[in-house]
Amino acid sequence: MKTPIPDYLQLVLNYCSQDNPGETAQYIPELADADPDRCALVLSTVDGEVYGVGDTDVEFSMQSISKAFVYALALEEHGIDYVVSRVGVEPSGEAFNELSLEHDTRRPLNPMINAGAITMHTMVGPPGISPEERFERILSGMSAFAGRDLSVDEAVYESEIETAYRNLAIANMLRNYRVIEDRPLDVVRGYVRQCAIKVTTRDLALMAATLANSGVQPITGEQVIGPDNVRQTLSVMMSCGMYDGAGDWMSTVGFPAKSGVGGGLIGALPGQVGIATFSPRLDKHGSSLRGVRMCKRLSDDMGLHIM
Numbered sequence: 584m585k586t587p588i589p590d591y592l593q594l595v596l597n598y599c600s601q602d603n604p605g606e607t608a609q610y611i612p613e614l615a616d617a618d619p620d621r622c623a624l625v626l627s628t629v630d631g632e633v634y635g636v637g638d639t640d641v642e643f644s645m646q647s648i649s650k651a652f653v654y655a656l657a658l659e660e661h662g663i664d665y666v667v668s669r670v671g672v673e674p675s676g677e678a679f680n681e682l683s684l685e686h687d688t689r690r691p692l693n694p695m696i697n698a699g700a701i702t703m704h705t706m707v708g709p710p711g712i713s714p715e716e717r718f719e720r721i722l723s724g725m726s727a728f729a730g731r732d733l734s735v736d737e738a739v740y741e742s743e744i745e746t747a748y749r750n751l752a753i754a755n756m757l758r759n760y761r762v763i764e765d766r767p768l769d770v771v772r773g774y775v776r777q778c779a780i781k782v783t784t785r786d787l788a789l790m791a792a793t794l795a796n797s798g799v800q801p802i803t804g805e806q807v808i809g810p811d812n813v814r815q816t817l818s819v820m821m822s823c824g825m826y827d828g829a830g831d832w833m834s835t836v837g838f839p840a841k842s843g844v845g846g847g848l849i850g851a852l853p854g855q856v857g858i859a860t861f862s863p864r865l866d867k868h869g870s871s872l873r874g875v876r877m878c879k880r881l882s883d884d885m886g887l888h889i890m
């Protein structure tokens with residue numbers, strides 16, 4: 584990893600970590616115990632120059648950041664029209680784990696909230712695929728975005744599945760309305776496993792840079808997904824990626840983003856750069872508090888707001 588602009592990135596990191604607000608995700612025991620003071624900031628340009636400071640190589644679970652990439656993989660497999668017929672693209676204005684569906688169509692409102700993401704998980708792979716095969720497809724797709732073989736944090740998986748009552752409720756609701764056809768327990772296991780995939784902040788910056796680079800991984804050169812599907816994924820990240828904090832994020836930071844309760848946060852500026860931050864202290868929306876601060880500071884300093 585190169586560091587020609589470390590002083591500036593270090594300054595941003597220090598500036599955003601002066602106090603200690605927010606706490607680790609309390610509803611997943613293994614995440615509750617994470618070191619709250621880890622912090623990292625990494626940028627990857629679309630031609631694969633990577634700049635980072637802080638705990639850039641510490642691994643943590645992707646959690647909801649996985650939703651953006653699984654959405655991209657489902658789009659690649661089924662096309663935009665079919666995917667949108669199953670899960671909408673409207674911001675819900677609600678918490679990420681709300682038990683909600685569109686009233687008239689019974690579709691989940693968008694693929695970034697849990698109801699949409701659990702549905703989207705079932706859309707990777709052809710109908711009838713086994714849960715194990717589906718997960719392998721997801722893991723290899725994520726690995727292609729990262730440009731290295733990723734694996735699962737089994738402790739995080741076990742810890743979340745043990746208490747996944749709410750996601751099971753969501754999956755049962757989805758099965759009741761036949762939004763999903765698979766067994767709710769299998770689907771939740773697969774979805775929770777997808778959320779437990781381990782990444783570093785550097786991996787996330789490259790994954791975000793792949794989106795910023797029209798779907799071409801900057802280092803391996805692989806076209807992981809097509810440009811139309813990148814546009815669709817980034818559009819949904821822009822309107823729904825920060826849940827009930829999406830409007831505030833869009834007006835103050837202003838680029839497509841996705842957060843996860845593991846403390847990761849990604850942003851993508853098409854044609855320019857992928858941004859990733861890590862700090863497990865969360866705000867009330869379940870997004871990394873210092874991550875949001877760091878992105879705001881970068882956006883202010885470098886004029887990254889897309890407007």
Ligand code: DON
Binds near residue numbers: 647680778843845868
């Ligand atoms: O399903 C859940 O509750 C977690 N596996 C993921 C939630 C999450 O990351 C929300 N995002 N900030």
